[in-house]
Amino acid sequence: MLIPREVAQSIVQETEPIMNKNINFMDEKAKIIASLDKMRIGDFHEGAAKVLETGQTLIISSQETYEGAKAGINLPVRLHEQIVGVIGITGEPEELSQQGALLQKMTEILIKEAYLDEQVELETQARETFVNEWIRNQYQDEKLFATRGWMFGINIYKPRVAVLLELSGFQDYWYDKLGSPLGNVNDEVQMQRYRRNVEKLIHRHFPDYNEHVLIPEGSSRYMILLSVNEHKDPLYQKERVNARVWEIQEALRKTYEQESSAGVGSVCRHPGTMWKSVDEADRALRYASDHHQPLYFYEDLGVESLMYDVPESVRRDFIARKLQPEDLGSIPDWENTLETFYQQKGSIKATSEVLHIHKNTLQYRLKKIKDVTGYDPRDINDSTLLQMALAFHKIT
Incomplete structure (x- = not known):
């Protein structure tokens, strides 16, 4: 697993207040990828290279010289028994042994959490990709696709x-x-x-x-x-x-x-x-x-x-020509009246009961709709056009 730089930097920043020391994180190539000293990021760390080679903690005294390294302690960071990086603490080695062991354990816990989060994210993405291929019918081999499905x-x-x-x-x-x-x-x-x-x-x-x-x-x-x-x-x-x-x-x-x-x-x-x-x-x-x-x-x-297959511009034009909703605004509750009238299969009695209005009031409204639009809601041919225009009106 390659440790992302942002994860390494987060580990360095979260552990520094506990240690009160400068902390560096080196990757599998012994390059510093995270540090509180931003000038050191990208530098080769010979001490980390030694740790990666031997798998052992390396203590560097002030008298020793390692390219890109300062006095301190450098510890291997493991995930699933494999070294994935090196954590280093700058300071006097004799002061850092206990702190180093604690930091090593904390870092490995944080790395494991980051790894698990990444695995969950990758699995989620893979599952979503699979489902999207399914609903778009984009797979070629059904047997292979079914096998992939069983994996999820x-x-x-x-x-x-x-x-x-x-x-x-x-x-x-x-x-x-x-x-x-x-x-x-x-x-x-x-x-x-x-x-x-x-x-x-x-x-x-x-x-x-x-x-x-x-x-x-x-x-x-x-x-x-x-x-x-x-x-x-x-x-x-x-x-x-x-x-x-x-x-x-x-x-x-x-x-x-x-x-x-x-x-x-x-x-x-x-x-x-x-x-x-x-x-x-x-x-x-x-x-x-x-x-x-x-x-x-x-x-x-x-x-x-x-309805949704018809372009909106066509719908609006049809509404304007057949329904003329702006002019119908003078008729009380015209939209609900028309909709209820058609829901009740054109029955004056049933519609007036649902709307709680007198039959004469309903008849008056229907006549006014005919006067405004030129289409009679009670005529079978005209009602087809009005119902379609009303349906367009409700979704546009």
């Missing part, structure tokens, strides 16, 4: 649904915080810590035996590939997914007062179609977010599932 404890042949969960208001909150005159790097660290804590919270709601997969996606989203029981009927599967996501969202509210929206794709039964469930979850999430819903299933979308 992931069975790619297990039926799953994709869930995309987004933290509501996250982007705006942190943009304002980091972009303010008082924003600093500590705010960035705080944001990353918050994201990690949310990830851990979500993990806690996954039994290990279910092999659910979770990875962050962007700054405010998390992608969950939930395994489903293939022996149960679709309604049961949907209810279990709904319960699982609701449980996570409720935990976010209680723990962090964090609202969220989630979209759920269809069940994927073959690894090569995982991308499709993810794409569907994205569409369902966008709809849920646009309509301020906590959760939406792709299968429950109607024409809305196609």
